[in-house]
Amino acid sequence: MPVPQISVRFDASDLQVLQDPYPHYRRSRMHDGLMRMGPGIWGVTRARDVAALLDADTLSSYLPQQHLAVSHTNARVAAFLRNIVLFQDPPSHGALRRMLAPVTGAAALRPVIEVLPTLFSEVAGDLDLLGEIDLMKQIATPLAGLSLAELLQLEIKDPMTLDHFANELSRVFGPAPTRDDLTAGAHAIAALEEVVERSLSASAVLRQICERAETEGIKASVMRDNLVFLLFAGFETTASMIGNTVGWILADEARQRDLRSGAVSVQNTVATALRDDPPIQGVVRVLTQETSVAGSALRAGRVLVLFVASANRDGDALFSFGSGRHKCPGADLAQAEIGAVVEWIKQAPDWMKAAGPATRNPDSRIRGYATLPVHFDVDHGT
Numbered sequence: 442m443p444v445p446q447i448s449v450r451f452d453a454s455d456l457q458v459l460q461d462p463y464p465h466y467r468r469s470r471m472h473d474g475l476m477r478m479g480p481g482i483w484g485v486t487r488a489r490d491v492a493a494l495l496d497a498d499t500l501s502s503y504l505p506q507q508h509l510a511v512s513h514t515n516a517r518v519a520a521f522l523r524n525i526v527l528f529q530d531p532p533s534h535g536a537l538r539r540m541l542a543p544v545t546g547a548a549a550l551r552p553v554i555e556v557l558p559t560l561f562s563e564v565a566g567d568l569d570l571l572g573e574i575d576l577m578k579q580i581a582t583p584l585a586g587l588s589l590a591e592l593l594q595l596e597i598k599d600p601m602t603l604d605h606f607a608n609e610l611s612r613v614f615g616p617a618p619t620r621d622d623l624t625a626g627a628h629a630i631a632a633l634e635e636v637v638e639r640s641l642s643a644s645a646v647l648r649q650i651c652e653r654a655e656t657e658g659i660k661a662s663v664m665r666d667n668l669v670f671l672l673f674a675g676f677e678t679t680a681s682m683i684g685n686t687v688g689w690i691l692a693d694e695a696r697q698r699d700l701r702s703g704a705v706s707v708q709n710t711v712a713t714a715l716r717d718d719p720p721i722q723g724v725v726r727v728l729t730q731e732t733s734v735a736g737s738a739l740r741a742g743r744v745l746v747l748f749v750a751s752a753n754r755d756g757d758a759l760f761s762f763g764s765g766r767h768k769c770p771g772a773d774l775a776q777a778e779i780g781a782v783v784e785w786i787k788q789a790p791d792w793m794k795a796a797g798p799a800t801r802n803p804d805s806r807i808r809g810y811a812t813l814p815v816h817f818d819v820d821h822g823t
């Protein structure tokens with residue numbers, strides 16, 4: 442079987458890629474479906490390969506030794522990465538999913554989804570809708586924070602601080618974190634641990650998770666790291682996607698017109714934006730044996746980044762929440778949060794418009810905006 446020779450190169454930290462990674466994926470899909478990302482790290486870009494690999498038995502979610510070796514320069518980060526549900530295979534993966542079910546199961550998400558309109562009006566109620574607002578700071582981040590606080594029954598006093606730590610923590614999820622990334626990550630883990638610690642006694646669902654951890658034989662330190670991970674996974678992704686959805690609507694006037702007229706439903710708008718510009722662009726897996734990937738033989742130990750954001754644009758399937766055993770358990774809540782913001786834009790008496798240039802967030806491994814200035818304007822220019 443051929444070994445890949447001249448695949449497209451991809452550097453996620455490149456500023457051009459940060460602005461618009463999609464032409465790179467497209468080029469790779471048209472070439473051989475693989476991108477070279479670093480020594481032993483390959484990006485997979487075609488839908489049929491991503492679909493087949495997302496839950497293949499020849500892939501593992503345990504991080505490779507070389508990644509953990511880098512992380513060992515920071516023992517706290519290495520332990521965290523080893524403990525969290527995202528980087529586990531069965532049977533420990535199943536035990537951690539069962540432990541988290543009191544906050545990730547459908548029965549836990551439903552009541553939060555039901556109160557979302559109230560949570561949204563708490564966030565947007567006081568805003569001067571004719572003045573300029575930063576959608577990230579004034580809508581997306583507070584709504585994601587309030588929703589998570591409702592789900593976990595905890596108090597999040599300042600969502601912007603949570604956002605700062607979530608950004609820092611995201612840096613350890615890149616395929617090749619630097620020493621600075623690890624230092625930032627360790628700092629964030631310590632800060633988020635404090636939030637978990639403060640909340641454990643007050644929150645009935647978190648106490649339920651503690652009990653489940655005991656039943657499943659999961660150590661308290663592992664349980665805590667998974668709660669820290671949840672504070673990040675349930676928050677930063679959703680806040681970013683709210684912004685990406687609004688940015689996506691504003692990028693083409695027809696999208697807002699179709700939404701406001703009812704030609705396209707809120708649900709479809711959310712689904713299309715999620716397909717076009719998802720916050721998690723790729724998920725990491727490791728080959729446990731030599732495997733044919735996009736027609737090339739890749740050796741055991743190679744790291745694959747399965748680019749769900751590329752696969753979304755290569756057919757009809759939606760990959761943004763993953764698939765298989767690691768499929769996102771918070772998808773319904775996330776879509777409801779994004780839906781509340783889209784409903785607001787649909788119902789507003791005036792059109793939403795960009796009030797200045799939006800900036801992408803260069804500090805996070807999650808694709809999102811740092812700032813997204815918007816305002817409502819009676820004159821929509823049509």
Ligand code: HEM
Binds near residue numbers: 674725774
């Ligand atoms: C738009 C928002 C969101 C997106 C795009 C998203 C996307 C994803 C993706 C792609 C995965 C799979 C990763 C993999 O296969 O390696 C995942 C896993 C996960 N997500 Fe989400 N997510 C979102 C919101 C949420 C929310 C709101 C929660 C919690 C309430 C959450 C909790 C989790 C957890 C715990 C995992 C790990 C599951 C496992 O490893 O078994 N996510 N998410």
